Amino acid sequence: MTGQTSPQPYLRQETRREMIAAAAQALILEKGAAALRTRDVAARVGINISTLHFHVATKSGLLLLVAETTRAAFCALLPPAPDPARPARDQLRAEVQAYHDSLRDRPELAACFAQLAQIAPSEPEIGALIADFTRGWCARYTEILGLGRAQGVFRADLAPLPAALMITGALTAFGPRGPAGLALFWPVFTEIERGLLARPEGGER
Amino acid sequence: MTGQTSPQPYLRQETRREMIAAAAQALILEKGAAALRTRDVAARVGINISTLHFHVATKSGLLLLVAETTRAAFCALLPPAPDPARPARDQLRAEVQAYHDSLRDRPELAACFAQLAQIAPSEPEIGALIADFTRGWCARYTEILGLGRAQGVFRADLAPLPAALMITGALTAFGPRGPAGLALFWPVFTEIERGLLARPEGGER
DNA sequence: GCAGAAGTCAATCATATGATTGAGTCATGA
DNA sequence: TCATGACTCAATCATATGATTGACTTCTGC
Numbered sequence: 001m002t003g004q005t006s007p008q009p010y011l012r013q014e015t016r017r018e019m020i021a022a023a024a025q026a027l028i029l030e031k032g033a034a035a036l037r038t039r040d041v042a043a044r045v046g047i048n049i050s051t052l053h054f055h056v057a058t059k060s061g062l063l064l065l066v067a068e069t070t071r072a073a074f075c076a077l078l079p080p081a082p083d084p085a086r087p088a089r090d091q092l093r094a095e096v097q098a099y100h101d102s103l104r105d106r107p108e109l110a111a112c113f114a115q116l117a118q119i120a121p122s123e124p125e126i127g128a129l130i131a132d133f134t135r136g137w138c139a140r141y142t143e144i145l146g147l148g149r150a151q152g153v154f155r156a157d158l159a160p161l162p163a164a165l166m167i168t169g170a171l172t173a174f175g176p177r178g179p180a181g182l183a184l185f186w187p188v189f190t191e192i193e194r195g196l197l198a199r200p201e202g203g204e205r
Numbered sequence: 206m207t208g209q210t211s212p213q214p215y216l217r218q219e220t221r222r223e224m225i226a227a228a229a230q231a232l233i234l235e236k237g238a239a240a241l242r243t244r245d246v247a248a249r250v251g252i253n254i255s256t257l258h259f260h261v262a263t264k265s266g267l268l269l270l271v272a273e274t275t276r277a278a279f280c281a282l283l284p285p286a287p288d289p290a291r292p293a294r295d296q297l298r299a300e301v302q303a304y305h306d307s308l309r310d311r312p313e314l315a316a317c318f319a320q321l322a323q324i325a326p327s328e329p330e331i332g333a334l335i336a337d338f339t340r341g342w343c344a345r346y347t348e349i350l351g352l353g354r355a356q357g358v359f360r361a362d363l364a365p366l367p368a369a370l371m372i373t374g375a376l377t378a379f380g381p382r383g384p385a386g387l388a389l390f391w392p393v394f395t396e397i398e399r400g401l402l403a404r405p406e407g408g409e410r
Numbered sequence: 411g412c413a414g415a416a417g418t419c420a421a422t423c424a425t426a427t428g429a430t431t432g433a434g435t436c437a438t439g440a
Numbered sequence: 441t442c443a444t445g446a447c448t449c450a451a452t453c454a455t456a457t458g459a460t461t462g463a464c465t466t467c468t469g470c
Binding site for chain 2: 166173
């Protein structure tokens with residue numbers, strides 16, 4: 001549990017950094033970002049603590065490395081940017097589907113973000129990175145909702161930004177629950193969508 | 206910054222514990238739950254570290270004390286329990302209004318809960334306390350939504366539990382933003398409410 | 411094959427941190 | 441007034457933890 005057993009082969013900087021980032025992320029998921037210890041990261045990679053410091057100068061740098069890696073992986077899963085020419089309802093579903101699939105297939109991403117958000121007060125760069133990502137994510141929904149209102153698919157009295165905050169807030173709550181907590185994901189989305197759609201005359205039946 | 210200046214008067218156990226809880230909560234809000242140090246708590250109260258340990262045996266006990274204090278304060282702000290005899294829309298508004306007011310007048314409560322949730326993995330009792338509170342909070346909304354559907358004020362196809370999760374998720378997102386982040390609170394709630402209400406025939410106009 | 415760069419390690423430093431010890435101070439009732 | 445218990449403190453322990461040092465090993469270009 002404390003250190004590696006035998007000397008490790010020499011690896012290129014980038015390879016080692018990827019191993020270090022992966023180990024750090026795994027430990028963050030297991031014990032929380034606040035409980036992350038550089039020694040534990042080194043041990044999991046199988047290298048000496050000073051080798052770790054050779055590749056990643058400080059603990060702050062290590063956390064930032066994890067945050068950037070996670071953001072990049074998250075961004076790679078996002079659907080294409082909102083497109084005025086396509087049906088907004090489809091785009092909304094695609095957006096939500098992508099988030100759902102990320103929770104199902106890469107639950108470590110949202111969980112890691114949630115963990116990193118916790119240490120934002122003491123790591124301003126991490127906080128800025130997360131805030132930036134969240135803003136962009138919310139902006140995508142805002143745009144899709146605006147498109148849908150213009151297309152007549154969503155309520156005419158829909159306010160895009162507040163509705164987008166409602167959606168991202170509701171979806172974010174599924175992040176820390178892990179893949180097992182997804183049972184109510186689609187029911188919740190169904191409720192959201194019902195609330196957004198313009199309903200033709202004829203009442204709520 | 207390190208210790209108290211002069212000997213402190215003798216106080217009764219309960220008084221000291223309250224001072225300790227208040228100081229711990231303040232420090233959690235300032236620097237995060239993960240960065241809480243027993244020494245800092247003692248210094249803020251103006252007592253010696255061993256005096257603190259006399260009143261609160263362990264750090265876990267200290268965190269639990271803060272959690273219980275916060276929950277009690279939160280519960281005291283909740284409106285009356287859901288009542289089938291009263292209009293559901295009024296009860297929903299009252300419930301949301303109470304939460305809004307808590308964010309405006311006692312922002313430390315939600316912020317402290319959000320912080321404590323972060324250390325739940327390493328403090329199971331804290332996690333259980335928060336999960337219990339959250340479940341109860343969500344259950345109130347579920348009940349109100351069910352009442353409203355039965356009363357015909359809300360959509361007939363409304364699913365109470367998913368909708369309640371949507372609401373609590375969306376509202377929870379305002380917790381860590383502090384009182385300054387409340388600007389969009391009512392716009393978001395307006396969107397939520399519009400999505401819940403049964404709309405009479407005549408379309409979305 | 412060899413010189414410098416890149417990568418690795420054992421040992422150690424300096425400090426932080428939760429907790430304990432033992433002795434002193436104050437309050438209260440008999 | 442004095443005995444008991446409640447309360448407080450300085451000093452210290454034991455360990456955890458981020459980081460550094462200096463020497464050794466492997467790789468790369470020539």
